[in-house]
Amino acid sequence: MQKHTDTASGSTESENGASPDAATKFDAWHTLSVDDISGRLNTDQEAGLTSAEAAERLKRVGPNSIAQAAERSAFSILISQFKSLIVGLLLVATVIAFAMNEQIEGAAILVVIFINAMIGFFTEWRAEQALTALQRQTVPVAHVVRDGHEHEIPAQDLVPGDLVVLSAGTRVPADGRILEAVRLQIEEAVLTGESVPVTKTSEPIAEDDAALGDRLNMAFLGTTITDGRGRMLVTSTGSQTEVGKIGTLINEVVARTSPLEQQLAQLGRLIIGVVLILCAVIVLAGWIRGTTDFWHMMEIGISLAIAAVPEGLPAATTMTLALGMQRMARTRALIRRLPAVETLGSVTVICTDKTGTLTRNEMTVRTIVVDQRHFQVTGTGYEVEGTFQEGNQTVEASANESLVQALQIGMLCNDAAIEREGDETTVLGDPTEAALVVVGEKGGLDRDALADQFPRIGEIPFNSDNKRMVTVHQTSDGQHIEFIKGSPGSLLADSQHHLRDGQAVPLTSEDRKYWEEQNEVLAGAALRVLALGRRERAEGDEEGESGNLVFIGLVGMSDPLREEAKSAIEVCRTAGIRTVMMTGDQQATAGEIARQLGIDHDHDGRPLRLVHGKELVDLDDQRWEQAVADAGVFARVSPEHKLRIVAALQRQGHVVAMTGDGVNDAPALKEADIGIAMGIKGTEVAKENSDMVITDDNFASIVGAIEQGRIIYGNIIRFIHYLFSCNLSEVITVFAALMIGWPLPLAALQILWLNLITDIFPAFALALEPSTPNIMKRRPRDPDTPILPPRLIFLITWEGLLLAAVTLLAFAVGLNWHGSEGDGLKRATTIAFMTLALSQVFHAFNARSRNGSAFTRHLFANAWLWGAVIICVLLQLAAVNIPLLQRVLNTVPPTSSEWALIVTCSLIPVAVVEIVKHVQRMAGKGSDQD
Numbered sequence: 001m002q003k004h005t006d007t008a009s010g011s012t013e014s015e016n017g018a019s020p021d022a023a024t025k026f027d028a029w030h031t032l033s034v035d036d037i038s039g040r041l042n043t044d045q046e047a048g049l050t051s052a053e054a055a056e057r058l059k060r061v062g063p064n065s066i067a068q069a070a071e072r073s074a075f076s077i078l079i080s081q082f083k084s085l086i087v088g089l090l091l092v093a094t095v096i097a098f099a100m101n102e103q104i105e106g107a108a109i110l111v112v113i114f115i116n117a118m119i120g121f122f123t124e125w126r127a128e129q130a131l132t133a134l135q136r137q138t139v140p141v142a143h144v145v146r147d148g149h150e151h152e153i154p155a156q157d158l159v160p161g162d163l164v165v166l167s168a169g170t171r172v173p174a175d176g177r178i179l180e181a182v183r184l185q186i187e188e189a190v191l192t193g194e195s196v197p198v199t200k201t202s203e204p205i206a207e208d209d210a211a212l213g214d215r216l217n218m219a220f221l222g223t224t225i226t227d228g229r230g231r232m233l234v235t236s237t238g239s240q241t242e243v244g245k246i247g248t249l250i251n252e253v254v255a256r257t258s259p260l261e262q263q264l265a266q267l268g269r270l271i272i273g274v275v276l277i278l279c280a281v282i283v284l285a286g287w288i289r290g291t292t293d294f295w296h297m298m299e300i301g302i303s304l305a306i307a308a309v310p311e312g313l314p315a316a317t318t319m320t321l322a323l324g325m326q327r328m329a330r331t332r333a334l335i336r337r338l339p340a341v342e343t344l345g346s347v348t349v350i351c352t353d354k355t356g357t358l359t360r361n362e363m364t365v366r367t368i369v370v371d372q373r374h375f376q377v378t379g380t381g382y383e384v385e386g387t388f389q390e391g392n393q394t395v396e397a398s399a400n401e402s403l404v405q406a407l408q409i410g411m412l413c414n415d416a417a418i419e420r421e422g423d424e425t426t427v428l429g430d431p432t433e434a435a436l437v438v439v440g441e442k443g444g445l446d447r448d449a450l451a452d453q454f455p456r457i458g459e460i461p462f463n464s465d466n467k468r469m470v471t472v473h474q475t476s477d478g479q480h481i482e483f484i485k486g487s488p489g490s491l492l493a494d495s496q497h498h499l500r501d502g503q504a505v506p507l508t509s510e511d512r513k514y515w516e517e518q519n520e521v522l523a524g525a526a527l528r529v530l531a532l533g534r535r536e537r538a539e540g541d542e543e544g545e546s547g548n549l550v551f552i553g554l555v556g557m558s559d560p561l562r563e564e565a566k567s568a569i570e571v572c573r574t575a576g577i578r579t580v581m582m583t584g585d586q587q588a589t590a591g592e593i594a595r596q597l598g599i600d601h602d603h604d605g606r607p608l609r610l611v612h613g614k615e616l617v618d619l620d621d622q623r624w625e626q627a628v629a630d631a632g633v634f635a636r637v638s639p640e641h642k643l644r645i646v647a648a649l650q651r652q653g654h655v656v657a658m659t660g661d662g663v664n665d666a667p668a669l670k671e672a673d674i675g676i677a678m679g680i681k682g683t684e685v686a687k688e689n690s691d692m693v694i695t696d697d698n699f700a701s702i703v704g705a706i707e708q709g710r711i712i713y714g715n716i717i718r719f720i721h722y723l724f725s726c727n728l729s730e731v732i733t734v735f736a737a738l739m740i741g742w743p744l745p746l747a748a749l750q751i752l753w754l755n756l757i758t759d760i761f762p763a764f765a766l767a768l769e770p771s772t773p774n775i776m777k778r779r780p781r782d783p784d785t786p787i788l789p790p791r792l793i794f795l796i797t798w799e800g801l802l803l804a805a806v807t808l809l810a811f812a813v814g815l816n817w818h819g820s821e822g823d824g825l826k827r828a829t830t831i832a833f834m835t836l837a838l839s840q841v842f843h844a845f846n847a848r849s850r851n852g853s854a855f856t857r858h859l860f861a862n863a864w865l866w867g868a869v870i871i872c873v874l875l876q877l878a879a880v881n882i883p884l885l886q887r888v889l890n891t892v893p894p895t896s897s898e899w900a901l902i903v904t905c906s907l908i909p910v911a912v913v914e915i916v917k918h919v920q921r922m923a924g925k926g927s928d929q930d
């Protein structure tokens with residue numbers, strides 16, 4: 001880091017101390033020196049603003065946000081309810097009713113319109129709210145220094161003058177002038193269209209009209225930090241920023257329609273067409289046969305059309321997905337794109353990181369190899385208590401010069417910090433590095449003293465491509481020295497010397513072999529292995545130039561497995577989902593951990609392969625597919641490999657979920673069917689490119705989300721099954737009666753009533769089925785199966801026929817008892833109406849499972865369903881007993897023998913369906929359904 005003492009630039013001194021408001025209008029920040037900038041913004045380069053000053057400025061300049069796409073207001077949702085085909089049809093029916101002087105009927109239809117709209121409104125509004133809440137969960141944050149301390153705050157609270165910390169993998173939260181840049185690389189495609197990251201600097205730039213892309217000392221809101229770190233002073237916020245000026249929305253809007261919803265909308269259009277034709281036929285047939293007059297027939301036809309059109313289906317589906325998404329949030333899976341809920345159910349492969357996801361990412365150094373000696377380190381976690389042992393002897397670390405050097409490098413080539421307050425230990429930064437701090441403390445080293453002795457003057461941060469970290473330090477005699485830690489293979493390859501008894505001696509090929517073997521020994525014990533090295537810097541050397549290292553030694557650290565991970569992997573296996581571990585760690589470590597977790601074999605006990613990253617170099621597409629075909633572990637992979645792995649799996653027909661955390665993972669996260677970002681360890685950019693964020697970074701949460709995805713999809717199928725069979729039964733009942741030459745078994749308003757009652761309570765209750773037994777014991781759903789596969793169509797058809805048959809049966813008995821004239825007919829239609837209504841209500845139990853019995857111990861699992869049944873029964877009782885409803889619906893209270901007829905007939909479908917399911921189960925068919 002360079003300290004800035006230059007006060008070059010000139011020109012603007014007179015404006016020093018100007019108010020920050022005025023400052024935001026200023027447009028040549030890049031020409032100023034760092035000191036001018038902080039003066040002008042009236043802020044401190046080290047301590048930032050005070051919180052009081054920041055609050056004051058926030059009041060004055062307003063929040064740091066750009067107007068987002070407006071949410072749909074409740075009002076606009078309400079209005080849209082009246083713009084539908086159904087409402088149009090209902091209005092026609094109202095007009096007909098009033099024209100025929102049937103005021104009560106007309107008024108009743110208006111009430112239906114109103115109720116219909118309210119239901120539609122409620123459904124959509126609920127879904128909308130869930131989606132908005134979802135967007136709110138992902139508000140961007142900024143790391144800001146205020147009152148001398150670093151805080152994480154919502155990015156919209158930033159004000160001009162704030163001192164912001166920039167780190168790789170985040171978005172720049174406002175426009176600012178860069179004070180410090182350490183290999184800071186920013187990709188500015190949103191502004192400049194240029195996708196190659198630019199290297200930033202803190203030096204002033206002379207031309208005051210430099211193009212945005214050339215303002216190398218500025219960072220702009222919405223651009224992505226791809227590498228390095230830095231600090232900036234905020235110069236403008238919100239709509240004053242460059243992005244704000246052009247009004248671009250940075251956050252892509254959350255996708256709102258899923259393939260399922262699109263399929264449903266398509267299906268809906270098809271059904272509308274069919275239904276309208278069918279209803280026209282019914283109207284004509286009834287009229288020609290003289291069943292009733294034309295206008296009454298029209299009413300019946302329209303009511304049937306309304307009943308049969310599954311208009312609310314897409315909205316109800318959205319709501320089901322959205323509610324499911326909220327349920328998932330409680331199990332630590334935040335869905336970022338709604339369609340993911342449904343895709344989750346058909347995942348066949350999960351490609352997962354090792355560290356932190358399958359393991360706990362709590363590193364503890366166990367072994368250090370230096371001087372051809374193995375030192376074991378005792379202690380647990382990040383506690384300082386622990387000793388060094390050789391064999392069974394406790395040794396003083398300070399007594400061994402090479403060991404001391406290793407510990408020093410571990411502490412200095414390190415960005416982690418450990419904060420201890422009482423019993424609380426917080427790790428800031430990478431746990432791998434924290435472990436090195438702890439082991440240094442165990443060895444009695446003082447990190448602060450070391451840092452003073454070897455001040456850091458440069459660094460190359462770790463990333464998963466280079467797999468090493470380099471820091472440059474100044475020694476007391478003014479020399480520069482580099483400390484390096486990273487993967488053993490690459491360090492060894494760059495080494496010409498190694499350390500013996502504290503002295504650098506040439507590295508022979510035997511020594512090399514020795515180190516390679518030791519690496520294997522440590523890795524084979526499932527330890528994460530890091531090599532340490534140093535390099536004297538000669539005059540004129542490039543920072544981080546490779547070669548000529550002195551190899552110091554190896555450090556092996558353990559990382560306990562997550563207990564839940566093993567059982568979650570087992571669950572995946574029985575669910576037909578392959579777990580593939582992708583890690584930057586080396587083969588032996590990865591292989592041992594895979595063995596402990598059981599990733600090394602598949603569903604049928606066949607072994608899965610362990611693939612080394614170097615096998616993946618220069619493969620063509622076909623070879624890639626071979627490589628991924630039966631792989632369980634990929635070791636030493638780079639983010640770029642991940643992308644190819646995902647693509648190859650997809651070409652083989654897999655639905656791939658993939659985890660990622662770094663900036664480099666973004667393309668693979670995008671490519672995967674379900675990109676999963678880690679909530680804790682993940683970078684902002686990884687999250688933005690994901691479909692789902694796991695808040696606890698835990699593999700088990702992924703599996704939990706997949707289970708929820710399967711349940712939700714199952715529920716959507718349940719209510720589709722239910723709704724369609726009910727609607728069909730209404731159409732068939734009327735159509736069949738007409739064909740036979742009977743009077744109409746249902747009145748127009750009765751049909752509308754049925755449509756409101758059954759469409760709503762039982763259908764929504766089915767959408768809330770809490771779980772399905774054995775859902776994780778089945779193979780994943782093929783995403784290409786249509787929403788209504790032939791089997792389901794067949795089921796819906798015969799069940800619809802069955803419901804219609806019992807209704808017509810009851811109607812026939814009613815006609816037989818009471819005749820088909822006047823009050824007799826009224827009794828018979830009441831019987832038909834009640835039978836159809838109750839049989840539909842009971843049919844909900846059939847729709848809970850397509851092959852399982854409704855009468856198992858899960859009968860009471862869905863309390864919603866029982867609530868819905870009770871409400872529906874009460875409403876039906878009201879329909880025949882309350883005078884107003886009697887008049888509107890043209891009903892009479894049934895006698896006890898009529899009740900016996902109604903109840904018997906409406907229970908028949910449940911009995912028949914149960915018997916059929918039983919027979920099917922005996923025949924062993926349909927066992928793969930729920």
Ligand code: ADP
Binds near residue numbers: 432488
């Ligand atoms: P993963 O996250 O899959 O465990 P990483 O990409 O983090 O893998 O690490 C790969 C390798 O890079 C490790 O085996 C280790 O040798 C090295 N490494 C990991 N973290 C650091 C670090 N902070 N500094 C230097 N080297 C590291």
Ligand code: MG
Binds near residue numbers: 355
């Ligand atoms: Mg890592």
